[in-house]
Amino acid sequence: MATQQKLKHLIESQQLTVPIIKEIFDSTDLIRDGNYGRKPNGKILATLFYEPSTRTRLSFESAMLRLGGSVISTENAKEFSSAIKGESLEDTTRIVAAYSDCIVLRHHEDGAARRAASVSKVPVINGGDGKGQHPTQALLDLYTIKTETGRTEGLKVVMAGDLKNGRTVRSLSYLLGKFNENEIIFVSPEHLRMEDDIKDYLKERKVRFSEEDDLQKTLPKADIIYMTRIQKERMNGEDYLKANGRYKIDSESLKLVRAESRIMHPLPHVEEINLPMDIENNDKRVAYFRQAENGLYVRMAVLKHLLR
Ligand code: CP
Numbered sequence: 001m002a003t004q005q006k007l008k009h010l011i012e013s014q015q016l017t018v019p020i021i022k023e024i025f026d027s028t029d030l031i032r033d034g035n036y037g038r039k040p041n042g043k044i045l046a047t048l049f050y051e052p053s054t055r056t057r058l059s060f061e062s063a064m065l066r067l068g069g070s071v072i073s074t075e076n077a078k079e080f081s082s083a084i085k086g087e088s089l090e091d092t093t094r095i096v097a098a099y100s101d102c103i104v105l106r107h108h109e110d111g112a113a114r115r116a117a118s119v120s121k122v123p124v125i126n127g128g129d130g131k132g133q134h135p136t137q138a139l140l141d142l143y144t145i146k147t148e149t150g151r152t153e154g155l156k157v158v159m160a161g162d163l164k165n166g167r168t169v170r171s172l173s174y175l176l177g178k179f180n181e182n183e184i185i186f187v188s189p190e191h192l193r194m195e196d197d198i199k200d201y202l203k204e205r206k207v208r209f210s211e212e213d214d215l216q217k218t219l220p221k222a223d224i225i226y227m228t229r230i231q232k233e234r235m236n237g238e239d240y241l242k243a244n245g246r247y248k249i250d251s252e253s254l255k256l257v258r259a260e261s262r263i264m265h266p267l268p269h270v271e272e273i274n275l276p277m278d279i280e281n282n283d284k285r286v287a288y289f290r291q292a293e294n295g296l297y298v299r300m301a302v303l304k305h306l307l308r
Contacts, residue, residue, distance in 0.1 A: 138171035
């Protein structure tokens with residue numbers, strides 16, 4: 001998809017040029033301070049979700065309402081839309097585009113957002129497509145990295161867990177590759193390694209990366225530790241058992257994390273993060289709840305960009 005200074009749709013991180021990222025982050029800073037600027041008043045956002053979500057759907061809906069717009073929604077489109085009667089994604093998109101000014105789509109198939117965008121007369125935002133991408137998650141992740149560390153360059157980022165099925169780590173890798181001197185350490189079991197398309201992109205961009213299977217070894221050197229859940233729903237039982245419980249941030253492993261480093265996670269987390277409540281509430285290194293909150297502000301900025 002060609003990059004441009006004003007996006008029509010937001011399908012994948014490759015579309016996000018550095019100037020567009022900067023514009024969205026500047027807008028996010030203002031929004032966080034309560035300065036919303038011109039609002040897309042009277043516009044309607046449709047959230048069309050074929051897979052479960054807490055953060056993406058509700059933060060987009062809250063974002064649109066805070067900007068003075070309205071929301072129409074189907075939270076379980078697989079069962080509660082006419083998909084259950086056999087309607088194609090393309091037909092559903094055409095109809096929802098006629099009823100709204102912007103669509104956020106989450107779908108179980110890779111490439112679904114691109115298919116929807118190809119028939120939509122209104123902007124389509126990819127809210128996660130199978131194992132494909134989740135570009136607004138990557139934006140909120142990078143925004144969190146920037147606000148927590150003060151920079152988007154010269155970072156050592158550990159990404160750990162299920163990298164094969166993780167659309168968030170795929171989208172974030174693309175964004176990190178756009179800024180200078182970032183290094184990524186991919187930590188996963190052999191069978192859940194990052195896919196070659198991302199590694200090829202990083203090689204092309206001359207971004208340093210390595211692959212490890214020992215999380216503990218990487219913790220003292222990381223600026224950012226980006227944990228991910230082993231996605232049980234996207235693999236067979238044997239693969240899940242081989243990976244489950246292998247990587248954990250708990251009170252013991254936290255001792256290896258430097259005071260200025262940050263632990264992030266797209267959430268929801270299960271046992272890969274096992275920290276006592278007082279640490280989650282008070283330890284500055286725990287950034288994942290601030291990260292999720294940033295999702296609201298970043299998505300407000302994304303809506304303002306697409307609907308201006
Ligand atoms: N991070 C994320 O996409 O969360 P949800 O699945 O709750 O939307």
